[in-house]
Amino acid sequence: xxxxxxxxxxxxxxxxxxxxxxxxxxxxxxxxxxxxxxxxxxxxxxxxxxxxxxxxxxxxxxxxxxxxxxxxxxxxxxxxxxxxxxxxxxxxxxxxxxxxxxxxxxxxxxxxxxxxxxxxxxxxxxxxxxxxxxxxxxxxxxxxxxxxxxxxxxxxxxxxxxxxxxxxxxxxxxxxxxxxxxxxxxxxxxxxxxxxxxxxxxxxxxxxxxxxxxxxxxx
Ligand code: AMP
Numbered sequence: 001x002x003x004x005x006x007x008x009x010x011x012x013x014x015x016x017x018x019x020x021x022x023x024x025x026x027x028x029x030x031x032x033x034x035x036x037x038x039x040x041x042x043x044x045x046x047x048x049x050x051x052x053x054x055x056x057x058x059x060x061x062x063x064x065x066x067x068x069x070x071x072x073x074x075x076x077x078x079x080x081x082x083x084x085x086x087x088x089x090x091x092x093x094x095x096x097x098x099x100x101x102x103x104x105x106x107x108x109x110x111x112x113x114x115x116x117x118x119x120x121x122x123x124x125x126x127x128x129x130x131x132x133x134x135x136x137x138x139x140x141x142x143x144x145x146x147x148x149x150x151x152x153x154x155x156x157x158x159x160x161x162x163x164x165x166x167x168x169x170x171x172x173x174x175x176x177x178x179x180x181x182x183x184x185x186x187x188x189x190x191x192x193x194x195x196x197x198x199x200x201x202x203x204x205x206x207x208x209x210x211x212x213x214x215x216x217x218x219x
Pocket of ligand 1: 010087
């Protein structure tokens, strides 16, 4: 059983690393941002409630994200563990997560903090491109698709997320500093947090990550 939590500012690369690690460990990556974007695309009730907050780079109300996580981690495929990417992002979410896990007789095994400065994030996110169809993520400089503008996996169209535009990125970073950063201290005090330098190349970060988790099989 491995329950891993990835924390860090937007653009710190936690999603990219979570995907790679989830594949290696054969456990699901639960990215609340991806689930919310899917709900918005589907035009669901949750999607309609979340949309305006996401566009502005603000946090979606806690009740919504907590309910999403409660349902998702209760599913069969999470029995052997999971990686939570982008949750918790507030004190209330952290409290709710503790409750959800302890009710199921589970606990967080490891928290990973992806540390990176704001200026680095702005540079990164403005080069990020996401697939409209399957959500795969690329970077014009660091991880370009084989054919410009097209997803390697499904051929879908690549686009710049509205919330990856510079003014919104800066807003998201501010939201992170105010609402999410206090969690880093909370988990540091609890002694369960490992810090990773997220301003490195994707493969270097992945080596650090797997080394930290003492996973022998690094591809
Ligand atoms: P992300 O893809 O993780 O950058 O998330 C995109 C957007 O989804 C965020 O800017 C928030 O509006 C929303 N979101 C994702 N995760 C959470 C969360 N744990 N709590 C509240 N809002 C979230």
